[in-house]
Amino acid sequence: MTMQLGNATLTMVNGGDFRLDGGAMHGVVPKTIWSRLVSCDEHNRVTYATNCLLVEIGGRRVLVETGNGDKFPAKEREIYGIDHDRSAAAALRELGVPPESIDVVLMTHLHFDHSGGATRRTASGALEPVFPRARHVVQRRELDAALHPHERNRASYLAENLQPLEAAGLLEVVDGEADILPGIRVLPTPGHTPGHQSILVDGGGPKALFLGDVIPTSVHVRLPFVMAYDLDVTGTIESKRRLLDDAIKDDWLVLFGHDRRHGARLGRDAKGQAQVSELVDL
Numbered sequence: 001m002t003m004q005l006g007n008a009t010l011t012m013v014n015g016g017d018f019r020l021d022g023g024a025m026h027g028v029v030p031k032t033i034w035s036r037l038v039s040c041d042e043h044n045r046v047t048y049a050t051n052c053l054l055v056e057i058g059g060r061r062v063l064v065e066t067g068n069g070d071k072f073p074a075k076e077r078e079i080y081g082i083d084h085d086r087s088a089a090a091a092l093r094e095l096g097v098p099p100e101s102i103d104v105v106l107m108t109h110l111h112f113d114h115s116g117g118a119t120r121r122t123a124s125g126a127l128e129p130v131f132p133r134a135r136h137v138v139q140r141r142e143l144d145a146a147l148h149p150h151e152r153n154r155a156s157y158l159a160e161n162l163q164p165l166e167a168a169g170l171l172e173v174v175d176g177e178a179d180i181l182p183g184i185r186v187l188p189t190p191g192h193t194p195g196h197q198s199i200l201v202d203g204g205g206p207k208a209l210f211l212g213d214v215i216p217t218s219v220h221v222r223l224p225f226v227m228a229y230d231l232d233v234t235g236t237i238e239s240k241r242r243l244l245d246d247a248i249k250d251d252w253l254v255l256f257g258h259d260r261r262h263g264a265r266l267g268r269d270a271k272g273q274a275q276v277s278e279l280v281d282l
């Protein structure tokens, strides 16, 4: 399905489902509460999508996120319950969008579930970019974090997702808020990682905000719901507060990094807390 917002056409594809520990996904929120909102398997794991947003605007194609990709060895596939059959490139091809037609790839951050689909292995085992014509844009702070990772999230940064892009000269860094194309703006939203960014799409009609992992699912719209994976929890809460205020004030469509329902329109409850008023798929 596709949504038209002004002159921007938005399509969501799944870069592969995976399963993550429900406790880690909900941080300090106890299972007695989160288990009423989402269901988990016998290993306490919840199934998530890796949402990748195709934006067609001004004759250009922008892909936000690349999903898990298809390079995982068996052990990691087992740990993360990774579904190999639905890489972002494969999903795009099914829609008649060849990888060569993507002009820009934007990644909220460089963890493997957002950057894994940017590279692939050839038959001979070499690594190569999946989107050979695309500028791949990340925040400078994110690239620094990926090259010198903190022990706490080092396992999420894999050289195989980054080095082929650098070698091909496809990696581009920006510092802070920046216009990438007319109608496509990146906003720094630190917390999950220091260089995390979210993407604002403004096609001249209602705006859409791709949140990434600052608010990975609709459940995480609640301020205290912050993943245990986040390096700076209070930073995430401040990023969320700011984004939610803007999104509610201007009635943005918000899009989640990992929810199987793609996005939502927001409002406030009787106490003034941000809440989902309507779930939206595209």
Ligand SMILES: [Zn+2]
Residues within 6 Å of the ligand: 111, 113, 114, 213, 257, 258
């Ligand atoms: Zn993620």
